[in-house]
Amino acid sequence: DTTASSAVEVDRIAADPTAIPGPIRRNTPKTHEIELVSREVISEIEDGVQFHYLTFGGQVPGPFIRVRQGDTVILTHKSAPENVLLHNVDFHSVYGTGGGAEATFVTPGQSQTIKFKAMYPGAYIYHCAVPRMDYHISSGMYGMMLVEPEEGLPEVDHEFYFGQNEIYSQQLAGEKGMHEFNFEDMRKETPQYVLLNGEKQAITANRRGALKVKKGEKARIFFVNGGPNLSSSFHPIGNVWTKTWREGAIASNPERFVQTALVPPGSCGIFEMDFPVASTVHLVDHALSRVANKGMMGDIIVEGP
Amino acid sequence: DTTASSAVEVDRIAADPTAIPGPIRRNTPKTHEIELVSREVISEIEDGVQFHYLTFGGQVPGPFIRVRQGDTVILTHKSAPENVLLHNVDFHSVYGTGGGAEATFVTPGQSQTIKFKAMYPGAYIYHCAVPRMDYHISSGMYGMMLVEPEEGLPEVDHEFYFGQNEIYSQQLAGEKGMHEFNFEDMRKETPQYVLLNGEKQAITANRRGALKVKKGEKARIFFVNGGPNLSSSFHPIGNVWTKTWREGAIASNPERFVQTALVPPGSCGIFEMDFPVASTVHLVDHALSRVANKGMMGDIIVEGP
Amino acid sequence: DTTASSAVEVDRIAADPTAIPGPIRRNTPKTHEIELVSREVISEIEDGVQFHYLTFGGQVPGPFIRVRQGDTVILTHKSAPENVLLHNVDFHSVYGTGGGAEATFVTPGQSQTIKFKAMYPGAYIYHCAVPRMDYHISSGMYGMMLVEPEEGLPEVDHEFYFGQNEIYSQQLAGEKGMHEFNFEDMRKETPQYVLLNGEKQAITANRRGALKVKKGEKARIFFVNGGPNLSSSFHPIGNVWTKTWREGAIASNPERFVQTALVPPGSCGIFEMDFPVASTVHLVDHALSRVANKGMMGDIIVEGP
Ligand SMILES: [Cu+2]
Ligand SMILES: [Cu+2]
Ligand SMILES: [Cu+2]
Ligand SMILES: [Cu+2]
Ligand SMILES: [Cu+2]
Ligand SMILES: [Cu+2]
Ligand code: NA
Ligand code: NA
Ligand code: NA
Ligand code: NA
Ligand code: NA
Ligand code: NA
Ligand SMILES: [Zn+2]
Ligand SMILES: [Zn+2]
Ligand SMILES: [Zn+2]
Ligand SMILES: [Zn+2]
Ligand SMILES: [Zn+2]
Ligand SMILES: [Zn+2]
Ligand SMILES: [Zn+2]
Ligand SMILES: [Zn+2]
Ligand SMILES: [Zn+2]
The missing domain is CATH 2.60.40.420 (Cupredoxins -  blue copper proteins)
Known part of the structure; x- marks a missing residue:
C-alpha cells in the first residue's frame, strides 16, 4: 500500500441525490449546529474494483448543507477515530483564512468547532485542504453548502x-x-x-x-x-x-x-x-x-x- | 486496419462556411422535411495525410440546419449503403431520450424518420451517439441546428x-x-x-x-x-x-x-x-x-x- | 542548449502586482507614447532552478498598459540588442492583422512603431505572436492592456x-x-x-x-x-x-x-x-x-x- 488509510469498508459511497434538506421558508436568520465527519473508508468504484476513499460522512459528495444568507453556522469537523490521515475543511462560502481550513484541522479522533456567518448567497463547494489536498479531493473529500438568498428559491417539484x-x-x-x-x-x-x-x-x-x-x-x-x-x-x-x-x-x-x-x-x-x-x-x-x-x-x- | 470503415474517397471534407440556409423571415410555424445521411469516407486531413472520416453528408461539420422556434421537423436519418458501422443522431435541440438517438439508430443502407418540434431557441449541436460516440464525433460526426427565436436575428452582411x-x-x-x-x-x-x-x-x-x-x-x-x-x-x-x-x-x-x-x-x-x-x-x-x-x-x- | 537565448541574467522576473498606472480621471481622449522592450533573460523559477525567459520588459507578466476608450497609442516595440530571437506583439485590444503583430516584428536591436486607437473597452492580453508563439508565451511574453470605458472604473482601495x-x-x-x-x-x-x-x-x-x-x-x-x-x-x-x-x-x-x-x-x-x-x-x-x-x-x- 502506497497510501495510508484505514480498513473500514462501506457498501455504498454514492450520495443519495435526493438527500437534500428542504427549501428554506424562513424570513429571519437562524443558527445551525452542523457536524461534518471525515471518514477514510474502502469501497467499490464499480463491481470488483476497490478504492481507498477519503470522505465527509462516508459518502461522495459529502452531506448537502443548506442555510440562508445571514444565518450563523456552528460547524464541528470531526475526524473518525479509525482514520490515519489529517483532514480539515475549506468552505468557499466563508470569509477567512483557508475558508476555515486552519481552524478545522484535526488528527484522527479529534474535533474542532468553528462559527461563521454565511454572508453571500450561492452554491459553494467545501473540501479538504490539507497539504496534498488534490489527493484528498480526488479521493472524495468535497461537498456543497447552499446559501439561499434571503428571498429563497422558486418552487420546483x-x-x-x-x-x-x-x-x-x-x-x-x-x-x-x-x-x-x-x-x-x-x-x-x-x-x-x-x-x-x-x-x-x-x-x-x-x-x-x-x-x-x-x-x-x-x-x-x-x-x-x-x-x-x-x-x-x-x-x-x-x-x-x-x-x-x-x-x-x-x-x-x-x-x-x-x-x-x-x-x-x-x-x-x-x-x-x-x-x-x-x-x-x-x-x-x-x-x-x-x-x-x-x-x-x-x-x-x-x-x- | 484497426477501425472498420468503407473505402469511399472524397476530395474535400471541409464544410463550406458560407453554405448556410438564409435567415428566417416568417412569422408563422413551418414543417421541414430534412434528410441527414451518415457517410463513412476516406479523405485528407492535410496533403498526403489520409483519415477514415465518419460524417454527416460527407462534410465536417455536417449540414447546417436552420429552423424557427415552434417549427416542426420531420427528420430522416439515412446510413449510406457503403457504410460498415452503426450510426444515429442526438440533437441537443430536442426533448426526448438521447435527443432522438434511439429512434434514429440505423444499419448501413437503412433509414429512420423522427418528427419533433423545436421548442427552445439557440444554436445546438447534433452528433452521432452510438456506443464509442467519442470515436464517431472525433472522426467528424457532428453539426449544428440553429433554432431561431420567434423574432428572428438582427441583419448582418x-x-x-x-x-x-x-x-x-x-x-x-x-x-x-x-x-x-x-x-x-x-x-x-x-x-x-x-x-x-x-x-x-x-x-x-x-x-x-x-x-x-x-x-x-x-x-x-x-x-x-x-x-x-x-x-x-x-x-x-x-x-x-x-x-x-x-x-x-x-x-x-x-x-x-x-x-x-x-x-x-x-x-x-x-x-x-x-x-x-x-x-x-x-x-x-x-x-x-x-x-x-x-x-x-x-x-x-x-x-x- | 536546445533553445537559443542570450545569457543576460536578472534577479527577479515576477512583475510587482502593484506596479499599475493610476485610474484614469480624464473626460477627453489622449495620445500615449509607449515603449515595449522584448528581453531574453535567464532567471530563476524557484531557488536553484534556472530558465531562459522571454519577456516584455524583463518581467512576467509584461508592463501593465492603461488607456481610455478612444485614446490613441503610439507604440514602439523594441528588441534588446542582446536578444537572439525574433519577436513581435499581438494586442487583443487592436483591430488589424495580427493585432499589430506583423507591423511590430523586429530583429534584435531593431524597433518598430505602430499607431492605433483603442476602440473598445475591456482588459486585453498582448503577447508575442511569431511562429512558435506558444513557446514564446510559455516563456513569458504576455501582458495586459486595460482599455477603461469612457466613464472610468469605480474607486477601490x-x-x-x-x-x-x-x-x-x-x-x-x-x-x-x-x-x-x-x-x-x-x-x-x-x-x-x-x-x-x-x-x-x-x-x-x-x-x-x-x-x-x-x-x-x-x-x-x-x-x-x-x-x-x-x-x-x-x-x-x-x-x-x-x-x-x-x-x-x-x-x-x-x-x-x-x-x-x-x-x-x-x-x-x-x-x-x-x-x-x-x-x-x-x-x-x-x-x-x-x-x-x-x-x-x-x-x-x-x-x-
Ligand atoms: Cu483530507
Ligand atoms: Cu477550494
Ligand atoms: Cu456514428
Ligand atoms: Cu451531446
Ligand atoms: Cu517572442
Ligand atoms: Cu492572442
Ligand atoms: Na483505474
Ligand atoms: Na471562501
Ligand atoms: Na496524426
Ligand atoms: Na437535447
Ligand atoms: Na521542470
Ligand atoms: Na485583436
Ligand atoms: Zn491500499
Ligand atoms: Zn477555497
Ligand atoms: Zn494559508
Ligand atoms: Zn484504415
Ligand atoms: Zn446530447
Ligand atoms: Zn439511453
Ligand atoms: Zn539553455
Ligand atoms: Zn490575438
Ligand atoms: Zn496573418
Whole structure:
C-alpha cells in the first residue's frame, strides 16, 4: 500500500441525490449546529474494483448543507477515530483564512468547532485542504453548502444533488482489485475514472437505480465539481438547462436554454430543467471520453404517457 | 486496419462556411422535411495525410440546419449503403431520450424518420451517439441546428459556419499516409490534430481559400465544438467578438467585446464581429499549441482601402 | 542548449502586482507614447532552478498598459540588442492583422512603431505572436492592456496585477539547474510549472513577499492568462469574487459572488473583492494539482483586528 488509510469498508459511497434538506421558508436568520465527519473508508468504484476513499460522512459528495444568507453556522469537523490521515475543511462560502481550513484541522479522533456567518448567497463547494489536498479531493473529500438568498428559491417539484470528481489510479478502469492512487497521473491531469457521486454510473438502473420524475414536472440540479483538476462540460442528454447559474452564482441572472455548462473544478452549478416528454435523461460530462469507460453518467427517468 | 470503415474517397471534407440556409423571415410555424445521411469516407486531413472520416453528408461539420422556434421537423436519418458501422443522431435541440438517438439508430443502407418540434431557441449541436460516440464525433460526426427565436436575428452582411473537433491518431501530425485512430490518446485527451472544418487550416489561402468580407461589414459566426473532449478558447486574431452568446444560448443577453470565448465540447457559440479595418483575421483556438502543427485556424480577409 | 537565448541574467522576473498606472480621471481622449522592450533573460523559477525567459520588459507578466476608450497609442516595440530571437506583439485590444503583430516584428536591436486607437473597452492580453508563439508565451511574453470605458472604473482601495502562464520543461519541477524547454510536453499540454507572475509562488512571504491590505478595504484584481494552453480556474481561497467580469469584458454586467472563474488562455479577468475579515487570501488556479509543486499561488494578507 502506497497510501495510508484505514480498513473500514462501506457498501455504498454514492450520495443519495435526493438527500437534500428542504427549501428554506424562513424570513429571519437562524443558527445551525452542523457536524461534518471525515471518514477514510474502502469501497467499490464499480463491481470488483476497490478504492481507498477519503470522505465527509462516508459518502461522495459529502452531506448537502443548506442555510440562508445571514444565518450563523456552528460547524464541528470531526475526524473518525479509525482514520490515519489529517483532514480539515475549506468552505468557499466563508470569509477567512483557508475558508476555515486552519481552524478545522484535526488528527484522527479529534474535533474542532468553528462559527461563521454565511454572508453571500450561492452554491459553494467545501473540501479538504490539507497539504496534498488534490489527493484528498480526488479521493472524495468535497461537498456543497447552499446559501439561499434571503428571498429563497422558486418552487420546483424535485431537487437533486450531484458531485463530479476524477480518480487517478495505478490500474486501468475496470481492472479488478484494489486501485492504488497514482500521483504521476494526477500531475498530468489524466485520470482513469471520472465519476458522478463517487461510483461508476452510480445513479443508473445498472447500479444504485435511476432517479424518477413525472412528465410535466420541473427539477433543480445542484452540481458540485470537486475536480481536483478537470472542468466539467455538464449536459443533460435529451434535455436542456432551462436556467443556468454558472458557478452557482445565484445573485446573477441565469442564462436560458444552455445545452452544456462549463463548471470549473472547485465550483458549483445550479440548473433548472423541465420534463415535457416521457424519456430517459442522461447527465454527463460532454467531454465524452469520460462517460462510458470512466463512468461519468447519471440517469433521470421521466415517467408519463 | 484497426477501425472498420468503407473505402469511399472524397476530395474535400471541409464544410463550406458560407453554405448556410438564409435567415428566417416568417412569422408563422413551418414543417421541414430534412434528410441527414451518415457517410463513412476516406479523405485528407492535410496533403498526403489520409483519415477514415465518419460524417454527416460527407462534410465536417455536417449540414447546417436552420429552423424557427415552434417549427416542426420531420427528420430522416439515412446510413449510406457503403457504410460498415452503426450510426444515429442526438440533437441537443430536442426533448426526448438521447435527443432522438434511439429512434434514429440505423444499419448501413437503412433509414429512420423522427418528427419533433423545436421548442427552445439557440444554436445546438447534433452528433452521432452510438456506443464509442467519442470515436464517431472525433472522426467528424457532428453539426449544428440553429433554432431561431420567434423574432428572428438582427441583419448582418455575412453568416459563417465553423466546427471544431480533435482527431486522435496513431501517427504524428504531418506524417504521410493513412492515420489510424488512437483510442489510448483519446482516453488521455491528447490529440494529434485539432481542426476547424475537418482539415488542417482548411479555410485559408493555403488550402480551400480564405473567406472574404469588405471593410465596414458585419458578420455572424456560428461555431460548433464537437470535441469530443477539448474546450475551445475561440478567438479572432486581430479582431474581437462584439457580441457573444456563449453556448449558443441566444435567449440570454450577449456579452460585449469578448476576446476569447470558452466553448465546451458538445456546445455552440454565436458571435458577431465588425470589420472596421482592412486586414486578415485568423480564427483560432487560443490554446495556441493547437494552431500551427495541429491545424486549428481559419482566415477571413477584410478587403478595403 | 536546445533553445537559443542570450545569457543576460536578472534577479527577479515576477512583475510587482502593484506596479499599475493610476485610474484614469480624464473626460477627453489622449495620445500615449509607449515603449515595449522584448528581453531574453535567464532567471530563476524557484531557488536553484534556472530558465531562459522571454519577456516584455524583463518581467512576467509584461508592463501593465492603461488607456481610455478612444485614446490613441503610439507604440514602439523594441528588441534588446542582446536578444537572439525574433519577436513581435499581438494586442487583443487592436483591430488589424495580427493585432499589430506583423507591423511590430523586429530583429534584435531593431524597433518598430505602430499607431492605433483603442476602440473598445475591456482588459486585453498582448503577447508575442511569431511562429512558435506558444513557446514564446510559455516563456513569458504576455501582458495586459486595460482599455477603461469612457466613464472610468469605480474607486477601490487597491488594484493588483497578476498573470498566469505554464512552463514546459525537460526537468521535473524542483530539479536544480537549467530547465530546457520541452516541446513535446507542450504538444500534450502537460506542463511542469504553472506560475503566477512567472516564478513559483512569487507573491508569497516565502519569496518576494505577500501583498497587504487592511480589513474593510476593497481591491480590484487584473488577471491575464497567457497560457499558452491551460484555462485557469481562478479562485481566492478564503474569499470570493464579489464582482466578476469574465474575459475582461467590462462592457457587460458583472456576475456576483463567483467562487471560481474560468479564464481561458489568451484572455483576461477583472475581479473585485472585499476583505471583511483579517486573514490570508491565497490566489490559486483551483485545478489544484497546479498549486503546490507547480507553483501557482499568490497571497494577500488582510491586516486588522
Ligand atoms: Cu483530507
Ligand atoms: Cu477550494
Ligand atoms: Cu456514428
Ligand atoms: Cu451531446
Ligand atoms: Cu517572442
Ligand atoms: Cu492572442
Ligand atoms: Na471562501
Ligand atoms: Na483505474
Ligand atoms: Na437535447
Ligand atoms: Na496524426
Ligand atoms: Na485583436
Ligand atoms: Na521542470
Ligand atoms: Zn491500499
Ligand atoms: Zn494559508
Ligand atoms: Zn446530447
Ligand atoms: Zn484504415
Ligand atoms: Zn439511453
Ligand atoms: Zn490575438
Ligand atoms: Zn539553455
Ligand atoms: Zn496573418
Ligand atoms: Zn477555497
